[in-house]
Amino acid sequence: MTEKFDPPPDEPLTTKEGWSRWVQRDLNPPELIWNLDQLSLEEKATYDEVRLDYHSDLIVVNTPTIQEIIKTIRRLLVLNRRQVSARRGLIVTGPAGTGKTTAITQLGRAHELGVRLRNPIKGPRIPVVYVTVPPAATPRMVAVEFARFLGLPFGPRHNITDVTNAVCAVLCDVGCELVLIDEIHNISLTTRSGAEVSDQLKYFSERLPATFVYAGIDVERVGLFSGTRGKQIASRFATIATRPFAYGSKTQRDNWRALVATLESALRLQHHKTDTLTRHSEYLYQRTHGMLGSLSHLIRGAAIDTILDGTEKITKAHLEAIRLDHAAETTPAATSAAATKQSKTGVA
Template sequence: MFFSERPPEVLDQWEGLTNVLSRSSELPELPDAATWAEMGPGERDAFNNRRLDYLGADLVISTPQLRAVVRKAQLAVLQNRSRVAGRLGVLISGESTMGKTTACLAAMKTIYGRYALQYPQFMELDHKPVIYIEVPAGCTGKAVVGRFAQFLGLPIRSRDTLESLLTTVVGQLQKSRTVLVVVDEIHNLSTVNNGNGESVDVLKSLSNRVPATFLYAGINIHLGPLLTGDRGQQIRGRFTAEVLHRYMTATTTEKALWKKIIESFEHQLLLFNHHEGDLAADTEYLHDRTRGSIGSLGRLLTGAAQWLISTNVEASDETITREVLESIPLDIDASENWLQSDLAHMDDGK
């Protein structure tokens, strides 16, 4: 039960992305106490595996920020329907652990689902409505195009020039009827050098030649050199931006939203003895612990739930307590902040 039987999916390959986007996000139903008591060890292990896989698949919480990203992506796709030039795009920015890739997935899943409804036979027609690539650090223009080629399953030969490879990729994207192209980790192009400048030009060329909407995502790209100079001005003139930020609790409205986000996670934790609202007394603790990062909050709560499920405790013991939360390690950034906050509280108590 400790290891998943489901092979991991890779987003930057068509088959893996398709599996993720077409996977049902329906919440598994917990059996009642009597049914659980009657289950044999094998049945319980199988159900626990389902719970662990669901919790490990990056729960998507419908926050205002995530809804804004999805809406902007949908609107850009609509506005680009008949454009032959100057197509609009979307830029997602923010610090690490703010949920940028999760927001990308939500946008891709929405567009993919709408396309599948309109064109039920799209798989047989070899359409690829959604494309996802990650930009490698310090890459050249050819390396960026190579990522598209790999996603599309196109051969890459050492003798291929940038232009020949670009022409092949453009042709395949047009043939694939691609409507949304997600370029993640684009902050890797923020350093000003010839290779990165060439890569930005390649992305611009692709957006001009492929009738698709481009969505860029990266760490604090709204503050970096990617949006400066002539190249940056072109992006600023065509892209709408959604900057994902930490959730604050300074006002009553902010506190209510943070509490609602926690409850949304609780609703999906699949524990027998933990229910939505049970962490109401710990909202301030959870904010201090995670610095208001939805990514850190998700890892903390799902990690606690997975630990309780994997340790084979009784159904009545499946409750997330402060002790359980304290036992779950978080990312270095959140942990350092929590230590500083803890020390500050100690000083205040002197």
Template sequence: MITNIYTLSRKEGWQRWADAPARVRPELLAPKQITKLGEDARADYNDARHDWHANFGILKTPQLAAIHDELDQIVATNRQDPDRIRGAAVIDALPGLGKTTIANTFARDFDRAQRRRFGDLTEEGHERLPVFRVGLTSRTTLRTLNRMICEFYGHPGTDRANAAQLASFAVDCVISCQTRIGIIDDLHFIDPNRRDGIEVSNHLKWLANELPVTFIYAGVGLAERRLFAEGLTGDNAVMAQTARRWTRLELPPFHVGDQAGRRHWQSLLKATERQLVLTKAHPSMLVDLADYLFARTTGHIGSFITLITRGCYKAIRTGAEKLTERLLDTIRIDEASEAARYHLQAGFQAGKLTSYRNTG
């Protein structure tokens, strides 16, 4: 809906998201009840279900819980005085595994706790903003990074300042608003082999030195891109400060190679089933499709949620009101999942793979 358009890269959008109450799950109506609804009422009910299925909340997967625990430990122990360097966390994983979601939800919980404990205003009367968040782009430079931080806070001098002035404004905003966590998303856009990439990487170290915050970075394939080595090679790589300051948190996809992996996959399916509002859904609707759903999504939570969301939309629109293999076969998702689908399906059909728990 148009009223829900906002961005987490501005303080107003972040606060709106952080303060938003939990969504109310639409009532599950029986098929006969839906047929008795008028045309407008039925359209409104279906629209509410579409909105719910696209936003039914964060599934607390084992991966999310594990990284939240790690982040909590890192943030809680970063109590150093301003003259000492705080360690940073970096969530490094393949696309579609929920890096951004994990970082944002952890920071949202922290934001709520800080404002609940200390109030919405600082003692000096400034807005208390426990978290700032920015997302990098492929053209991020030192100046644009500073500008994005200032834009999050809504600093009035953002448009006419140079890089040094923007850096000073950013420091003032963080300190005045008593910010404690800074999220830098899409860190993989920094190329440590390019001049502007080295400048941004060095500037991140400067910000870590100057700001009393814990940085949480998220990106794709950061180790492979040698971001931790800052582009240095051979013996020079030991001179890289990043690898000593950042704690790398890996985020694996779901797998079905052992009992624990199969148990986690089944738990995800059961938790998702409980969220769906389809009139002809039945217990184990998704669990019965465990192999199929894994083959379709390769165990990537982002691909899985996309398939379920689009499947629910079509199930409601067509009147099927349940998810079946036949219906889901008509839904296309990301190309990476589609490319791996038939190889995985062959493994399941040959008995080399299974996502069902061994109860024997």
């Protein structure tokens, strides 16, 4: 059975303990047990709980965007090996719900597993750091986020220089190669504190022999590339945009059906028939508007309901019973004709 990943509330991904547990968790799907009548009530409850836990963390689909991000970063990691300054980085940007956080965390997980496989050395090693930019962040707050990931004890009496120097020393010692910084849209270069946070991140990138990856919502629209500091960021970082899936052309519709089929194949339900969801691919597109996060939530939520109600197969009624995010629920559903028109006019 799949090991349950249930980190303590004080061990999120933004701590080395939470990140390590998440990276090393078992992703193998649980095996279906067909002779359920031979299970005791306790065994059946355990079996259901394992599958409920599995569907709460369904597989990540290796979409073309994730493939491009991983390929780009692998290239940058090599290019940056002998750079002593002005290392190149990547910014993943796009609308909310299009998989930015999923993409960079999967990138980090793949890189860390690869490092540990190639270099099974003993001793402390932290090849990947994952932090988020707090709202209304200051340079010290960002430095403390790095320290918190590492578990370094810093109090209010320690100044930003103390925190920064300690963080850089530790990350160099533990062989950090990849720094993932999420929620970068919380930085506004039009404010003094935002400009100072940008400078702090730049200082980290110059002190650490690592490749930096930023992720945020529509970063160009929020002004990340504006002004002198923004131009410097633009000159050092490539950008990859995440977008909703399109549904206009036959190829786009085939890609969407393939995505639905991949998610459907990962289900672990007793009576669900293959291709049931792919037959509803247009309905799923209308419900989710091509948003990968909404689609995953819809299918996983329906799967959980079928386990709880004992039917063990997803029907359209199960799908209709799932409440999605506000954006998906309030945006008018696009018809195939409208989607085709969007495709022809270049609207994603």
